[in-house]
Amino acid sequence: MSKAADTRMMILQKSFELIYRKGYQSTSIDEIIATTQVTKGAFFYHFKTKDDMGLSLINEVLYPGMYNVMIKPLEEAKDPVKAIYKVMENLLNDFVFFNPDYGCPAINLIEEMSPMNPVFKKALAKLVKQWQNAIVAALNKGQADHIFTSTFVPEEVAMVVISGYGGVRNIGKALGKSSYKTYLRGLKTYLINL
Amino acid sequence: MSKAADTRMMILQKSFELIYRKGYQSTSIDEIIATTQVTKGAFFYHFKTKDDMGLSLINEVLYPGMYNVMIKPLEEAKDPVKAIYKVMENLLNDFVFFNPDYGCPAINLIEEMSPMNPVFKKALAKLVKQWQNAIVAALNKGQADHIFTSTFVPEEVAMVVISGYGGVRNIGKALGKSSYKTYLRGLKTYLINL
DNA sequence: GACATAACATACTAATTGGTATGTTGGCAA
DNA sequence: TTGCCAACATACCAATTAGTATGTTATGTC
Numbered sequence: 001m002s003k004a005a006d007t008r009m010m011i012l013q014k015s016f017e018l019i020y021r022k023g024y025q026s027t028s029i030d031e032i033i034a035t036t037q038v039t040k041g042a043f044f045y046h047f048k049t050k051d052d053m054g055l056s057l058i059n060e061v062l063y064p065g066m067y068n069v070m071i072k073p074l075e076e077a078k079d080p081v082k083a084i085y086k087v088m089e090n091l092l093n094d095f096v097f098f099n100p101d102y103g104c105p106a107i108n109l110i111e112e113m114s115p116m117n118p119v120f121k122k123a124l125a126k127l128v129k130q131w132q133n134a135i136v137a138a139l140n141k142g143q144a145d146h147i148f149t150s151t152f153v154p155e156e157v158a159m160v161v162i163s164g165y166g167g168v169r170n171i172g173k174a175l176g177k178s179s180y181k182t183y184l185r186g187l188k189t190y191l192i193n194l
Numbered sequence: 195m196s197k198a199a200d201t202r203m204m205i206l207q208k209s210f211e212l213i214y215r216k217g218y219q220s221t222s223i224d225e226i227i228a229t230t231q232v233t234k235g236a237f238f239y240h241f242k243t244k245d246d247m248g249l250s251l252i253n254e255v256l257y258p259g260m261y262n263v264m265i266k267p268l269e270e271a272k273d274p275v276k277a278i279y280k281v282m283e284n285l286l287n288d289f290v291f292f293n294p295d296y297g298c299p300a301i302n303l304i305e306e307m308s309p310m311n312p313v314f315k316k317a318l319a320k321l322v323k324q325w326q327n328a329i330v331a332a333l334n335k336g337q338a339d340h341i342f343t344s345t346f347v348p349e350e351v352a353m354v355v356i357s358g359y360g361g362v363r364n365i366g367k368a369l370g371k372s373s374y375k376t377y378l379r380g381l382k383t384y385l386i387n388l
Numbered sequence: 389g390a391c392a393t394a395a396c397a398t399a400c401t402a403a404t405t406g407g408t409a410t411g412t413t414g415g416c417a418a
Numbered sequence: 419t420t421g422c423c424a425a426c427a428t429a430c431c432a433a434t435t436a437g438t439a440t441g442t443t444a445t446g447t448c
Contacts, residue, residue: 003425004424004425004426007425007426021309022309022310023219023306023310025217025219025220026219026310028404028405028406029405029406029407030404030405030406038426039426039427039428040406040407040408040427040428040429041410041411041425041426041427041428042425042426042427044406044407044408045424045425045426046425046426049406049407050406050407101308101309102309103305103309107305107364108305110364110365110367110368111297111301111302111305111306111364111367112217112305112306114295114367114368115215115216115295115296115297115367116216116217116220121367121368124368125368125369128365128368128369129369150387152383153379153380153383155376156376156377156379156380156383157380159362159365159373159376159377159380160358160377160380160381160384162361162365163357163358163359163360163361163362163364163365163373163377164354164357164358164361165357165361166357166360166361166362166364166365167356167357167358167359167360167361167362167363167364168353168357168360168361169361170301170304170305170357170360170361170364171304171322171353171356171357171360173304173305173308173309173315174304174308174315174318174319174322175319175322175323179353179357182349182350182353183350183353183354183357185347185350186347186350186351186353186354187354189346189347189350190354190384193344193387197395197444198394198395198396201395201396222434222435222436223435223436223437224434224435224436232396233396233397233398234397234398234399234436234437234438235395235396235397235398235440235441236395236396236397238436238437238438239394239395239396240395240396243436243437244436244437
């Protein structure tokens with residue numbers, strides 16, 4: 001990677017951390033260049049506007065990161081129930097970078113930026129849809145393998161699951177990490193009874 | 195109500211609408227006084243700071259409004275399954291003031307303000323806890339009446355339900371109102387199978 | 389009707405915002 | 419070695435921010 005590309009990626013990474021904790025609009029460019037030790041000239045050389053940086057951040061940092069944790073494990077899954085639960089447990093408990101106080105960076109951006117910027121909205125909707133599709137595919141495979149005792153509509157179960165994730169990330173901001181534990185137990189019971 | 199109290203409440207109401215659509219930090223006092231036709235002097239006569247106004251808004255507008263829709267119907271409920279579903283359907287479909295693009299004002303505030311201001315966090319956590327308690331109480335009553343076929347932990351089911359709500363409000367911002375319908379069908383199946 | 393205070397109105401400020409204009413420098417091709 | 423451009427650096431700017439200082443006016447009380 002060239003030095004310029006290094007600088008660019010470093011700006012994106014540090015911005016990602018700041019925005020995760022403070023929100024997109026409350027993170028100023030001045031603060032970003034202060035923590036990155038990069039000058040304003042350098043910042044605007046690499047990114048046309050703040051929103052250009054934000055969108056690059058979604059596509060080049062957030063998206064690949066989330067894809068690896070939320071979607072890839074489901075594509076390779078044998079038992080969809082175990083796989084879905086494992087992904088959720090991994091997301092909620094194992095990621096040390098994710099703090100209950102600050103929630104999930106993807107959920108935060110959807111919450112804050114979807115109503116403000118249609119380009120952000122589209123990029124974030126893509127991420128959600130991919131997760132949804134991966135869960136539906138895993139459930140479909142499970143139904144084909146006859147591992148479920150009840151009949152259900154995979155799209156509806158997927159929506160309950162991804163909503164549960166987004167919601168518990170929200171609740172966790174108010175009530176703390178204990179919400180995660182309670183939710184995970186409830187999710188496990190739900191999935192087992194499918 | 196005195197004229198001064200009228201002015202105060204009008205500021206809170208209009209601020210509530212603006213903040214619902216734009217977020218708390220992105221709604222400036224200048225914008226609030228422009229839409230309310232109230233001068234800056236009047237604003238700062240009624241509220242010490244912006245955060246003082248925000249907290250008043252939570253306690254005097256958001257809290258009573260949400261209480262009536264989310265909690266009261268559950269306290270009077272006979273069939274908890276029907277009551278919980280009805281509350282959710284009412285929240286997601288019937289409130290014309292609530293727009294899928296802008297989500298839920300309470301969820302939005304938790305998302306944005308819980309990490310920024312511990313006073314906001316506390317006031318919002320109270321609202322969540324009350325809803326949680328109301329759902330748990332309704333489920334407990336249902337278990338005492340032996341209307342459920344499965345055994346479950348009410349706290350866990352309540353957490354799945356309130357997380358589902360918060361999450362689908364988030365997903366809805368990215369994917370639109372159709373998410374609500376899919377979620378509600380999934381929720382119904384979940385509740386019926388309890 | 390005098391007076392006090394509540395309820396505003398106006399004009400300002402210092403700090404912060406995203407963005408720009410105009411530099412400078414380092415490395416590589418010819 | 420020279421020339422050129424990518425990759426920065428510095429200095430600025432107009433707009434917006436929450437908040438304040440200092441007014442004026444309405445209203446109730448005696």
